[in-house]
Amino acid sequence: MINSLLSLGERALMNAQVGISVTGDNIANIDTAGYARRTVGYATSYSVSIGGGLSVGTGAEVEEVRRNYNTLLESNYLSANSETSAWAAMAEALYNVEKLFGQTNDYGVATALDTFMDSLAALEGSSDDNSEAVRQELLSYAETLVDSLSMLDSSLDDALNTLEKDAAESVDQANSLMKEIAALNASITSHPDSLELQDQRATAIRELSSLVDVQVLSDGSSVTVLTAGGQTLVEGDYAYELSWENPQVETDLSASSSFDGALYFNGASSDELLVEVTSNGPADGSASAATFRVSLDGGDTWLTDEDGAVMQFTAGGYEDKVEVAGVEIWFGQSGDSGAPTTTNLAAGDTFDVMPKSGLYWHATTGGKVNITPLQGEGTNNRLSGGELAGIVMARDEGLLAYQEELDALARELIWEVNYQHSQGAGLEHYTGASGSYEVDDETIPLAESSLPYADHLQAGGLAFAFYDKDTGEALGVEALDFSSITPGTANFDPEVHSLQDVADAINASYPGQLQADIQDGQLQLTAASGVEFEFAGDSSGLLAAVGLNTFFTGSNASDMAVDPRVAADTDRINAATVDGAGEVASGDSSNAVALAAMADKEVRLDSVHSGTSQSLSSHLHALTGKVGADTDAAARNYTQSNALAAELDARQQEVAGVNMDEELTNLMRYQQAYQAASTLIQTTNELFDTLMSLKS
Incomplete structure (x- = not known):
């Protein structure tokens, strides 16, 4: 019995030592990120018979050192963390874009457009005395508008390139974390009692959830990590791979x-x-x-x-x-x-x-699956959370969509101004003109050609006015006749006539006055010696489509520019029109009136994401407002999801976190147990000494 008491005391002493050691470890790691609090689990030891049907216990044994962790809470946290990271990435990207669209009274694309429209109205009211000053001012505001659109488009390109780079780097980080988790799986399988390795794996999984949405399945020592869409990222000691690839x-x-x-x-x-x-x-x-x-x-x-x-x-x-x-x-x-x-x-x-560019998951068979986030009910197999999803959403629903809207607006602005400008006449006549838009094939109908505005063409008529170069006398106005190309049809038809047909019709209609040629896919016009010409009205849009007598060149925000002929000579700004006799009246501003009216004209943008008809200025202000609204929505969603993630993390910390007061209480309890075990051993020794003294 004395030996049993000594063994019992020794076991109690060792149990207290383990408790003190684990508590000390907790205290030492109170500020260690990813550390989960340890507690000691004890189990009653075996009993021994002492006769007469009686038995006594032999104390307790350390059954396990337990890692305190709530897997259900962690699963919810991982989901919330992925959502938070997605909104954080999107909010940051859109915030930077919102600053690009920022407007003041003196700065911004919307301000530049409004000022340009105002300058068209000023041209309407100009007289011969101040015409040059007004024209120079209009040219200056036009160039400011072009520069503003170009700078905004270029800034959006830079932001897109940054997002693409961020996405590629995030993919590399995700692949690295997946390999780390797979290696930790292997190590934990070999050392299932290593709580430190389990902490490292949980931390790596949390980091991975910040990049992609994840769900975790455990079979005891090893875990399987999947995306919310079901793609396996880690299975045992095998790590799958993600890639960021070109179109x-x-x-x-x-x-x-x-x-x-x-x-x-x-x-x-x-x-x-x-x-x-x-x-x-x-x-x-x-x-x-x-x-x-x-x-x-x-x-x-x-x-x-x-x-x-x-x-x-x-x-x-x-x-x-x-x-x-x-x-x-x-x-x-x-x-x-x-x-x-x-x-x-x-x-x-x-x-x-x-x-x-898109995100792809690579299967073990060598195939790959597109998991780029996509809007729609049938896209549950796509990535939906994490920084990568936020980057893609900011790119697709934000920057690319804004850029498409901006290009659509620039495209329609160019067309509307060019169409109306091509109807008028400037302060000097033409001796030659060259189209600014080209076709790949000059023999196919223009409606099917590569002209940027081929879809804006319609059947209609076009007229030219001619003048004596020396005297300025009007020689008459004559409509362009296509009957030599298509017998019985005098007017232009974009579904029938090619650019070559247009050139041939001009040459047939105005022999000895005007020569048309095609060079590098562009229509070239040259007046005969001693002759000048003007464009006297065009209901088909042909002039604007090929870039003759126009104000702008280009077809989107990146290539838009003031026509070089206008930039070099403001007399080419068409404020007037040619009357029926071919005269351009001094001080005439009839075309300027029509140009100024564009400020209030409702225009429907040719964009997948736009389906409203309103003025060009309203379209731009609406786009600016949309950027602000999207940024605000992303920020609000981030705040809400972050609050949920923080709450779930706090609840997990209640389970896994180290509480100093609790640890100090445990330390005192284990200290008392250690002292009690020591007293038991001391008492047993005294009993043994007494027993030995009786024998002597």
Whole structure:
């Protein structure tokens, strides 16, 4: 019995020592990030029989050193942390963009546009005495507007490049963390009692959740980490891989398809295009060609026409490409985009067109899956949280969409000004003029050409006025006649007439007065010796489409510029118009009146993301307001999700965090237990000494 008491005391002493050691470890790590509080778990030791049916206990044993951690709370926290990180990334990116759109009374694109419109109104009221000053002021404000749009577009490009770089770096960080978690899985499997390794793994998983949305499954020692969409990131000691890749097309052919070609595209867009073939046939643009439909939300909905019917597009080669959401699509042979396909498309063939960089998950089989965040109900397999999702959302729903709106506004601004400007006349006549827009093929109808404003053309008439160069006498006004090109049809028809037809019609209509040629795809006009000319009205938009007698060049915010002829000579600003007799009256401002009226003209922007008709200034102010609203919404969502994540983390810290008061209390308790165990051993020794003395 004496030996049993000594053994009991020794065990109690050791148990207290373990408790003191674990408590000391907790106190030492009170400020260590990722450290989970340890507690000692004790279990009653075996009992021994002392006879007569009686037994006595032998004390307690240390069963385990427990790591205090609530896995359910952690799962909720990881989800909230991913959402918080996404909104944080988006809010930061949009905040920087909002500053680019910032407006003052003297600065900003909206201010520049309003001032330009005001200067057009000033041109309307100018007299011969102050005409030059007003024209110079208009030119100055036009150049300021061009510079403002260009600078904003360039700044958006810089911001986009920064986001792309941030995304690539985040992918590298995610891959590194996935490898770290896999290595920790292997180490923990070999050393299941290592609480330090478990802390490191939990910290790495938290860091990963800041980059991508994650869910964690545990089988005891090892964990499996997946995205919320179901892609496995870590499984045991194996780490999968993510990649940030350039624009591309993913092809998924139906089982019955024999198509061996490829889909090609040109252009950039904030949208991802899912192309689904709806009828069998060749991709040659013919009446029997295959047709396809397009979705911008992963197949949840399909693009429809004005009547609500799903739009069907004809599959064709490079010459028959179609434009959808700002992206040109055509089919060609694999490896040769210009060669026609030799096999047919089949209904059910799909092509995922990514006209932007995207995020991909790589499977063990060598294939890859597009997990770039995408709006729509049918996109549950896409990334939805974490910094990477926030970066992509800021890019696609923010910067790219804003840039598309800005380009659409610049495009329509150029067209509206050019169309009206081309109707008028300046203070001097032309002896020659060159178009600023070019075509790739001068023989195809202009409606199908590469002209930036081919879609704005319509059937109509165009007239020229001619003058004696020496005397200035009007020689008359004559309409351009296309009957020599298409018998019985005098007016221009963009569905029929090519740029070559236009040149030929001019040469046939005005022999000995005006010569038309085509150089590098641009229409060139040269007056005969001793003759000058003016454009005397154009209801077709042909002049504005080819860039003759226009105020601006370009077709978007990045390439917009004041026409070099206007910039070099303000007399070329068309405030007047040619009357029926071919005269340009001194002081006439009839075209200036029409130009000034554009300030209030309702314009519908040609953009996937815009469907309203309002003035150009209202469009720009609405875009500026949208940027501010998006930034505010991202900031509010961040605040809300961050509050939830902080609350969940605080609740986890109640379980896993070290509380100094609690640890000091435990330390006192273990100290008392240690002292009691020492007293037990001392008492047992005294009993043993007494017993030995009795024997002597």
